[in-house]
Amino acid sequence: MTGAPQDWTRAPNVNLRQVGKPLVRTDVPGKAQGRTRFAGDHVMPNMLHAKVLRAPKASARLTRLDAAKARALEGVVCVLTAADLADRRAATDIPGQTGRKRLATDQQILVRERVRYHGEPLALIAAETLALAERAADLIEYDLEPLPGVFDPVEALKPGAPIVQGTDNVVATYKVRKGDLEAGFAEAERVVENTFRTQFVEHAFLEPEVGLAWVDENEVINIRVSTQVIEHFRAIADALGVAHNQVRILGSMVGGGFGGKEDVTVEIYLALLAQATGRPVRLAYTREDSFFGHGKRHPFVITHRTGVTQDGRITAVQITMTADAGAYVFLSPYVLLYAVVAGPGPYRIDNVHIDARAVATNNMYTSAFRGFGAAQACVAHEQQMDEIAKELGLDRLELRRRNFLRTGDEIATGYAIESAVWSDDCMTKAWAALGERAPEDGPVKIGRGVATYQQSYGRITWLHDTSEAWVGVEIDATVVVRSGVTDIGAGQVSALAQIAAELLGVSLGEVTVYNSDSATTPLAGTTTATRALYMTGNAVHLAAEALRGRLIGRAAEEFGVAPSEVDLAESRAFVIDAPDKSMALKDLVGICASEGIHRSELAMFRAPFTGEIDPETGQGRVHPDYAFGAHAVEVAVDTETGEVTVLKSVGAHDVGQAINPAAVAGQIEGGAAQGQGYALSEAMIYRDGELMTPSFSEYLIPTAMDMPRVQSIILESRSGLGPFGAKGIGEPALTPVAPAIANAVADAIGRRVFELPITPERIVMALREAEPRKGPR
Amino acid sequence: MAETKTIALTINGRDRKVAAPANATLLETLRELGYFEVKSGCEKGDCGACAVLVDGEAIDSCLALTWTVAGRAVTTVAGLSLGGAKHPLIEAFEKSGAVQCGYCTPGLIVAAQSMLKDTPEPDDDDIRLGLSGNLCRCTGYTKVFDAVRDAAAVLRGAESQA
Incomplete structure (x- = not known):
């Protein structure tokens, strides 16, 4: 049972010509040469510059807001406060296209009366220059009466605690009741209980939120914005009180997302200002704005009480x-659900x-972040596994x-896994790749750790997720893909091109993908939830497969053979067993065009649709499928200074099918860095709700020196359920x-720090607790 | 409003006369002129996304006032490949897959070029140090190390042939 993967019955993907190759991604040359225009690299004539004024306190009543001096400043074109917005509110629930009723998550766009978190927007300014907009922000006068x-x-759940909004502070609850817990503990020979804590984490994408909005001749509000979700046009239209077809979102290549551009960011502010002024408006967050301006990763406190037999069966x-x-709901119910499923x-x-x-x-609101609750669950269950092993x-x-x-x-939620579970193989390979153990040197101790996981890919099945894509072939046999998918840097667009190239028998360079425009590209759904390849890859596969069928059918007629005997490759159609019988794809497409054979296809891919889980037991299907794998590290810990150096870092993952192995490796390498920051150095610190770490000199993400x-x-x-058996x-x-x-550090020092990040201070304190008589008091 | 200063400088090999407010940063001025490959990531010198070469040395353009580079040669990533062939660093970043979202890439390439000038045969630790002022959130730097070493080898080859 160890080592070898279990047999998997599906046929291997033989004869792949494009898919599975480590090709240079289609988006990369433009980026490396500095030609790629991001959302912030677009300007328009007569454009105004915007600024958001934010509340400097976390909990207060706004008793006065006076923008008269700001409005009087020459060059200031517009100042909007809550008084100008009537009763407009913004939805913060699950983004996208499903049309299901939303949870009660609407929130004020600008503070009307109550400030609920540090940085909540008070006013929007549009001016002829950014400097003027910033000066106007300083001229706005307000009184904030502190509120408890x-x-x-935990405090927030106690009787008499201040209520953030509504009638109580409970945002969401989930429970799982599976099997017979009492019987399970009765069978156990040991019970191990531990509590693990995680912190607020910032996405720290390098491109801060940015957008440019204008109202066109049809009174459509156009917003070119850095976002993971162009389907937000609906929420934006609802907030503005206009029809859904009156808002257009154009994406650009996104300068990093990681979940931080999953919620609406600057779009509503831009739309309001463009509508109010009739002029193009640009809003670019500073780094500080960005740290204040989007939700963080949820801090969790997780307690595991595990019953286990002496031989290690849980x-x-x-x-x-x-x-x-x-302070606001955003995606918290869903993040919590993912944590439960992966619990x-x-x-x-x-x-x-x-x-x-x-x-x-009254802390900063929390929402989506790569890992989406399952990451926090993993921090707990994998440390608990090591503690159980130590106990036994x-x-x-x-x-x-x-x-x-x-x-x-x-x-846990009662769904039986249908795909491969190669956890053991991944773990074994990752561990073996650590190779020879580094030698210990004086106070520097070496430790190793491993962790495995269960991570969903695709959205919650009761959201009834779909994705659309259009694939067409031009008269010259070049290929066009149209899909609304946003590309947040992982190669989402290039993967679609690779799939279309594979099925239509052309090279990657002959495919152009138009993406991320709610007006002109079929809606693909969000680039979130490890779903873009699974959902939109399948939509492109469906469309390209249908188109391929028509091309092959016509070629077969021409060759006088059955369609099953024809293949497409290198921009030619040919008979598989008689390759001299062939024709240029261009000629085949020409015939199709002249005969009115449809040279394009619009396809919709549907994920599995289910109802909701049982609220009493938590049993039912929640996700389409799950990915499994492992990460192993070796660390050196200086027991005097508490400094941790990660010496080796190995990820081993069953991705189903790598569409582009170089891009997959890039994801693993980047995930290793982001996870390392999460473990060792990153913490958004809020003191009484006030952010203490609003810059990269206070919030420390890994640099090249650390990796x-x-x-x-x-x-x-x-x-997997994705194209060619891919997972995510x-x-x-x-x-x-x-x-x-965390497990490697515990292995090195013989003590566990139960709270992330594992800073030098916490390591030194943990070691002092172990030897209370040593060291300064 | 700050007083406007007019200065002469070279940008990507072109002689330019530029009028900019005396308090404008080089980052602001370059983007105003349409050099959008110079990215703004923090405006505090923390992230390196805005790095450009000034007389061959990488600096954070958000920390330099425009008038201070009068008479000097400014090079962005788009100016590295002048004279025909794609610059080996750009070629290596593409081939190694060292680019993901790409927002930090122009700064990383420029910083790498500056480092290679003084350290033509870098090991990984030289690269770590040379790029320590450039944050990347996507790649974990592994393929960046590959790209810089590959490019260094190509540049050394070109040097020895010259």
């Missing part, structure tokens, strides 16, 4: 989770209780092996990294 706030989710687990939702980890456990809640506070005196990898899920087993070369091991079960790698790449590092 609540800054800890018989029961009881998990409680509390997440800080911050016990990639292990078969028959008896599971989970109680999870997301709680409102069992090898850490062996304990995991004895409990891994296998295909056909049920996860080892990351090794990527790509496994391909071809068992966007989120999985990050999820196991932080707990692997």
